[in-house]
Amino acid sequence: MGYKEAYEAWAADPCMFWAQAAEALDWIKPPQTVLDDSRAPIFAWYPDGVMNTCWNAVDRHVEAGRGRQAAIIYDSPVTATKRTITYAELLAQVARLGGALRSRGVEKGDRVVIYMPMVPEALIAMLACARIGAVHSVVFGGFAAHELAVRIDDAKPKAIIAGSCGIEPGRVVPYKPLLDGAIQQAGHKPEFCAIFQREQQPAELGERDVEWFAFQRGVEPAECVPVSGDEPLYILYTSGTTGQPKGVPRPSAGHAVALCWTMKNIYDIDPGDVCWTASDVGWVVGHSYICYAPLLHGATTVLFEGKPVGTPDAGTFWRVISEHGVKVLFTAPTAFRAIKRVDPKGEFIRKHDLNCLKYLFLAGERADPDTIHWAQDMLGVPVIDHWWQTETGWTIAGNPMGLEPLPVKVGSACVPMPGYDLRILGEDGHELPRGELGAIAIKLPMPPGCLQTLWQAEERYRDSYLKRFSGSYDTSDAGIIDEDGYVYVMARTDDVINVAGHRLSTGAIEEVLSALPDVAECAVIGVADELKGQLPMGFLCLNCGVDRPQEEIVEEAIAQVRSQIGPVAAFKLACVVERLPKTRSGKILRGTMAKISDGEEFKMPATIDDPAILEEIQDAVERLGYGDSRDHETRP
Known part of the structure; x- marks a missing residue:
């Protein structure tokens, strides 16, 4: 059968x-x-x-x-x-x-x-x-x-x-x-x-x-x-x-x-x-x-x-x-x-x-x-x-x-059992x-x-x-479910972000970023923005041995997302981190990262285009990445 x-x-x-x-x-x-x-x-x-x-x-x-x-x-x-x-x-x-x-x-x-x-x-x-x-x-x-x-x-x-x-x-x-x-x-x-x-x-x-x-x-x-x-x-x-x-x-x-x-x-x-x-x-x-x-x-x-x-x-x-x-x-x-x-x-x-x-x-x-x-x-x-x-x-x-x-359709979890x-x-x-x-x-x-x-x-x-x-x-x-019945699980419902009225999957942006040759893994979260409601922000972990300037890699990442997803993504915020915060089961703590950007860890301004704010978020994620995630848990 x-x-x-x-x-x-x-x-x-x-x-x-x-x-x-x-x-x-x-x-x-x-x-x-x-x-x-x-x-x-x-x-x-x-x-x-x-x-x-x-x-x-x-x-x-x-x-x-x-x-x-x-x-x-x-x-x-x-x-x-x-x-x-x-x-x-x-x-x-x-x-x-x-x-x-x-x-x-x-x-x-x-x-x-x-x-x-x-x-x-x-x-x-x-x-x-x-x-x-x-x-x-x-x-x-x-x-x-x-x-x-x-x-x-x-x-x-x-x-x-x-x-x-x-x-x-x-x-x-x-x-x-x-x-x-x-x-x-x-x-x-x-x-x-x-x-x-x-x-x-x-x-x-x-x-x-x-x-x-x-x-x-x-x-x-x-x-x-x-x-x-x-x-x-x-x-x-x-x-x-x-x-x-x-x-x-x-x-x-x-x-x-x-x-x-x-x-x-x-x-x-x-x-x-x-x-x-x-x-x-x-x-x-x-x-x-x-x-x-x-x-x-x-x-x-x-x-x-x-x-x-x-x-x-x-x-x-x-x-x-x-x-x-x-x-x-x-x-x-x-x-x-x-x-x-x-x-x-x-x-x-x-x-x-x-x-x-x-x-x-x-x-x-x-x-x-x-x-x-x-x-x-x-x-x-x-x-x-x-x-x-x-x-x-x-x-x-x-x-x-x-x-x-x-x-196999790469990016899909295949079909319902x-x-x-x-x-x-x-x-x-x-x-x-x-x-x-x-x-x-x-x-x-x-x-x-x-x-x-x-x-x-x-x-x-x-x-x-x-x-x-x-x-x-x-x-x-x-x-989404495509015309062939294949299921694509793009994000947790909470991770779907609204950029100027457009619903975007953080998983789709992560897919583009992870395809970059220097990127080992990544995470994308939605951060508050006074003008657009939310903006996507990417965190990139690089492969061992990469010695290119980080600014160059970030610029390449932004350009790739704009090329493959389009200007509608409004993707202009990204930074390189040594490590992403994870649960003991290896899941990335996107929710915790989003709470940082929402101001639960420190006072946030109306927009985060300020480089000093970006650096502060990056530092907070770095601290989480090296912390003990024993006290965090998520759905396996």
């Missing part, structure tokens, strides 16, 4: 399509109701089905005789450690931890916060919670105490599982003081904290704490607990640095069905293949494609600890791929822009045998055409930009390599013609695995996602 046939089959009978997809799982009680729409616009997939995600991700592969196959390959250059865990070994460790949690009173439906570095024990903790029906909430390891505290207060966990520290290139990050500070700040107190002690910095344990191995000693391994299809597997928070955090609960059955379907149909991964998602389990990408999807499908997942770019050198990506036989690499465009910046000629790539690599998938930010062309030229494999969100948990628009490789009815809407909610820029919305219901509400905040879910466009989910992204 090709893409067109699959999409038409879904559109003709969504329930039949997703009922057939559900047959890939083991069910304790197969669902009789595929979609419950009795509370629309609040929907539920497979509500009367009963299953267990851990069974489907671990036990069934062992039962099928594949216990000796590698489930997890752990590669940690920051600790000089490599380790392979088979499915049989994973089963034993998960069952033992599940039994330990159960022995301390953790029951089905209880929440468990996981605050761990990128170690196999993080995945073991997630699966152990799934095994006993507890709801895990992973918080990115090393996040500040306040961010952890607001999540503790919202999820109200019975227990917290944490590492004593995280390891980053050149430094050790103590987690235990952050955890203690968070518990002190939080109104809710967990009953106990299980601490995984790392030799690089063991933590001093308090009265509430139990040590990871001692905690599990002598316990009865846990069996898998039956879980209803609409019960949450986990809660993942998309924000929370201020105010009430926004928790996305992932329904168990829909999540497993959707992720299983994607592995072959989108990523062309078969059981036994090795896939590497270069992300962190603290983000949705790590939940979906480091942990659950590969294991549900019976593949081997690479768990990497460290920063692949520059640790220990620009060849780390290629060393991992070659050494472990990686078939599919999934990472962020930011990573490849960084590689291209330090190794523009691909000298490190040629040192490794990459014949095993068949596909490169990019997501997290819009992949600029220059980066895609560079990766295609250097790797000789399809480079697939695809688009999805924390809220969806899997691809909204992409190129389904397992169904049918479609022609089965399950997603995409519309481009104007401010009044009416659908816009093909090729016009507008808000991207998804007609309800969303497919299995997607956000159906917020954790204990249904009204906030309605207000945040459903209120703007009746009958549709507001993605908060802006873009």
Whole structure:
């Protein structure tokens, strides 16, 4: 079945399509109701089905005789450690931890916060919670105490599982003081904290704490607990640095069905293949494609600890791929822009045998055409930009390599996947013609695995996602759909700027700037202007070794934008910066940069044509770029 046939089959009978997809799982009680729409616009997939995600991700592969196959390959250059865990070994460790949690009173439906570095024990903790029906909430390891505290207060966990520290290139990050500070700040107190002690910095344990191995000693391994299809597997928070955090609960059955379907149909991964998602389990990408999807499908997942770019050198990506036989690499465009910046000629790539690599998938930010062309030229494999969100948990628009490789249009996230009815809407909610820029919305219901509400905040879910466009989910992204049905995600809705009445996408300007030979990466934001309302301003990071005068490069950038987009863009503000401010997941903090230009960091005049003001903005962005972005977070 090709893409067109699959999409038409879904559109003709969504329930039949997703009922057939559900047959890939083991069910304790197969669902009789595929979609419950009795509370629309609040929907539920497979509500009367009963299953267990851990069974489907671990036990069934062992039962099928594949216990000796590698489930997890752990590669940690920051600790000089490599380790392979088979499915049989994973089963034993998960069952033992599940039994330990159960022995301390953790029951089905209880929440468990996981605050761990990128170690196999993080995945073991997630699966152990799934095994006993507890709801895990992973918080990115090393996040500040306040961010952890607001999540503790919202999820109200019975227990917290944490590492004593995280390891980053050149430094050790103590987690235990952050955890203690968070518990002190939080109104809710967990009953106990299980601490995984790392030799690089063991933590001093308090009265509430139990040590990871001692905690599990002598316990009865846990069996898998039956879980209803609409019960949450986990809660993942998309924000929370201020105010009430926004928790996305992932329904168990829909999540497993959707992720299983994607592995072959989108990523062309078969059981036994090795896939590497270069992300962190603290983000949705790590939940979906480091942990659950590969294991549900019976593949081997690479768990990497460290920063692949520059640790220990620009060849780390290629060393991992070659050494472990990686078939599919999934990472962020930011990573490849960084590689291209330090190794523009691909000298490190040629040192490794990459014949095993068949596909490169990019997501997290819009992949600029220059980066895609560079990766295609250097790797000789399809480079697939695809688009999805924390809220969806899997691809909204992409190129389904397992169904049918479609022609690549650079700059596009390709086409909607089965399950997603995409519309481009104007401010009044009416659908816009093909090729016009507008808000991207998804007609309800969303497919299995997607956000159906917020954790204990249904009204906030309605207000945040459903209120703007009746009958549709507001993605908060802006873009176009061309005549061939290809989707171009151009910017966050907030990043569409209004220049003298003309709506412009900052992504389109960034595309022009990133194509300049000296530019490694860039960001464009809208800044206030008394005459035109807003003006675009560009920030340019240059490739290593560029020695041309910066003024010359800026003039070239301005001329190129005026040439390719036109005078309507009014692009005349640009500067070179050494580094752009980013989140821990590698996303550029455009919103924070825009706040600087809006005067939240310092008093702004009516117009910013004054060179002194431009220099002040440039200095502020530089300071952010070198700061610790641990306290910032955005949608992965």
